[in-house]
Amino acid sequence: MKISRVAVWQKTLPLAKPYWLSGGRQKFEALDTTFVRLETDDGLSGWGEGCPWGHTYLPAFGGGIRAAMDILAPTLLGRDPRHIEALNRTMDVALPGHFYAKAPLDMALWDLLGQSAGLPLHAFFGGAEGEAVALNSSIPTGTPEEMAALIEAARAAGYRTHSAKVGGTEPAQDIARIEAIEAARQADEFVTYDVNRAWTPALAVEVMNAVTARGWFEQPCETLDQCTQVRRLTRQPIMLDECLQSFQDHLDAWKAGACEGVKVKPNRVGGLTKAKRVRDFGISVGWRMHIEDVGGTVLADTAALHLALSTPVENRLASWLCHPHLADDPMAGQGARNEGGFAKLPDAPGVGVKPGLDWLGEPAAVYE
Numbered sequence: 187m188k189i190s191r192v193a194v195w196q197k198t199l200p201l202a203k204p205y206w207l208s209g210g211r212q213k214f215e216a217l218d219t220t221f222v223r224l225e226t227d228d229g230l231s232g233w234g235e236g237c238p239w240g241h242t243y244l245p246a247f248g249g250g251i252r253a254a255m256d257i258l259a260p261t262l263l264g265r266d267p268r269h270i271e272a273l274n275r276t277m278d279v280a281l282p283g284h285f286y287a288k289a290p291l292d293m294a295l296w297d298l299l300g301q302s303a304g305l306p307l308h309a310f311f312g313g314a315e316g317e318a319v320a321l322n323s324s325i326p327t328g329t330p331e332e333m334a335a336l337i338e339a340a341r342a343a344g345y346r347t348h349s350a351k352v353g354g355t356e357p358a359q360d361i362a363r364i365e366a367i368e369a370a371r372q373a374d375e376f377v378t379y380d381v382n383r384a385w386t387p388a389l390a391v392e393v394m395n396a397v398t399a400r401g402w403f404e405q406p407c408e409t410l411d412q413c414t415q416v417r418r419l420t421r422q423p424i425m426l427d428e429c430l431q432s433f434q435d436h437l438d439a440w441k442a443g444a445c446e447g448v449k450v451k452p453n454r455v456g457g458l459t460k461a462k463r464v465r466d467f468g469i470s471v472g473w474r475m476h477i478e479d480v481g482g483t484v485l486a487d488t489a490a491l492h493l494a495l496s497t498p499v500e501n502r503l504a505s506w507l508c509h510p511h512l513a514d515d516p517m518a519g520q521g522a523r524n525e526g527g528f529a530k531l532p533d534a535p536g537v538g539v540k541p542g543l544d545w546l547g548e549p550a551a552v553y554e
């Protein structure tokens with residue numbers, strides 16, 4: 187089996203509501219996503235998606251993925267798509283770094299491997315652990331009352347884990363937000379307070395030591411060293427996200443004792459292959475992990491949730507889905523979807539989601 191053609195599409199995905207990141211620093215109204223289809227000489231098609239969460243959240247943007255395709259896609263032509271590790275090494279030699287740009291191609295390779303073997307992706311990632319993946323809500327920064335009301339609505343939709351975005355410059359406001367959420371939190375609910383790098387170490391230590399919350403605090407500060415400093419001066423478990431990209435970053439975080447858990451997002455770390463490597467390391471050192479993608483349609487969501495489903499329950503926290511935040515649902519009925527706070531994975535071979543060619547329209551680029 188050989189890869190004979192790579193097609194690339196750009197789509198703009200309007201959000202159902204504008205999204206304010208922690209502290210109201212960044213507003214997103216649409217996501218720029220890239221789809222790739224790898225076609226083989228025996229008629230299979232593997233799908234991948236790469237969708238940064240806006241262009242200011244991480245050092246990643248949609249145009250960067252498509253520019254990198256000129257270098258990456260030709261290196262895959264004529265190669266056996268089932269040799270995924272070898273092809274990742276080829277891409278890493280052709281274009282060092284640029285992890286996010288490789289993620290959609292890597293996803294499409296896994297989709298082809300699954301289709302060629304007749305197995306869903308979670309079978310390759312270790313096998314299903316349980317029937318479904320617990321989901322978490324995402325609660326944007328607002329007043330304490332607004333955030334508590336959004337959590338109540340999420341609770342009604344079945345979510346028992348919530349990711350609440352905090353991280354203003356005024357500690358009293360963050361303390362009020364967190365205490366309002368804690369006051370309404372039910373005994374079987376978990377809340378992760380996601381700061382998205384917004385605090386200085388001094389602010390983080392002040393807020394975290396003032397609040398009653400014992401839940402997770404995520405990415406309190408910009409850098410690994412700053413978060414490690416906060417780790418030493420606070421009592422709540424810390425989860426790291428944006429400051430970890432390479433495998434070495436994860437190793438450094440573990441060596442520093444900086445966190446008790448990490449977010450594993452295939453698009454941030456360079457695809458499912460590299461995400462699996464981080465996930466397996468996380469299992470071996472006892473981390474708890476949120477496993478989900480950075481953004482995108484139900485295609486990207488479902489690929490990441492195959493990795494979540496195959497992670498031991500004691501090592502995984504809930505997963506977030508991006509596609510319910512989009513104004514449109516171009517792959518309606520397919521993939522991993524919220525059913526009362528849980529998502530089941532398709533049993534179909536590969537990722538189990540296929541975008542429609544009518545919706546995609548003309549490709550932005552074709553390599554053959």
Ligand code: MG
Nearest residue numbers: 380404405427
């Ligand atoms: Mg986060």
